[in-house]
Amino acid sequence: MTRKKENLLEKTLNERPLSGLYTIICLSNHKQYIGQSNNSPNRLSKHLSELNYNRHFCKELQNDFNLYKQTNFIFKRLAIGESFDRKLREQIETNLIQSIPNEFLYNRYASPSERTGNKNGFYGHTHTYEAKKKIGLANSGSGVQRIRKPVQIDNVIYSSVAEAERQTGIARRLIRERCHADYHANYQWVTQDS
Secondary structure, three states: OOOOOOOOOOOOOOOOOOOEEEEEEEOOOOOEEEEEEOOHHHHHHHHHHHHHOOOOOOHHHHHHHHHHOHHHEEEEEOOOOOOOOHHHHHHHHHHHHHHOOHHHEOOOOOOHHHOOHHHOOOOOOOOOHHHHHHHHHHHHOOOOOOOOOOEEEOOEEEOOHHHHHHHHOOOHHHHHHHHHOOOOOOEEEOOOOO
16 A cells, blocks of 8 residues: 655745744653754754654653654744854753753753763764765865756656755755655656656
8 A cells, every 4th residue: 555645845936035043842741852954954954864864952842753753743944043044043942942841852951052062973983984074075065976866757857856946945855755756757867768
């Protein structure tokens, strides 16, 4: 049986700025995670992906997601902090986190400045030589290049999924899902033979 998945994120990407704050709410226990990003829809998609693959950095959120399942969670962009610079978004995020009692929060630290030292998730770990090399190449702007896979939506060919998202306002995750699904004939990967 094929199951059709719907987009959990807003479909009004063209009408709203991408930057801003967002929340993930567990309906079963009323706990929430608050975050900010320069691209909230993509950040929410990344949280969902990490939770689905059981790899989320917030273990308490991951445990509740595994226990209560995706249907008991809301992934939502907030209408505050849109178009603000990062510093201002972080201040608003900190104020929101501090205004909510700890028993209703997944966030462990209120502000980015508190996530340093042993409170940082990567504290005590080191990158491998290969990882350092890739990071260096990526930061230098040469070497590692992303592979772009063309996609066709409603007979329009886009050079990549990212380009299709920018042009159509449809989330990348949803585009990829539809390209892989048999029941979405108007969403296809473009191959060299096409």
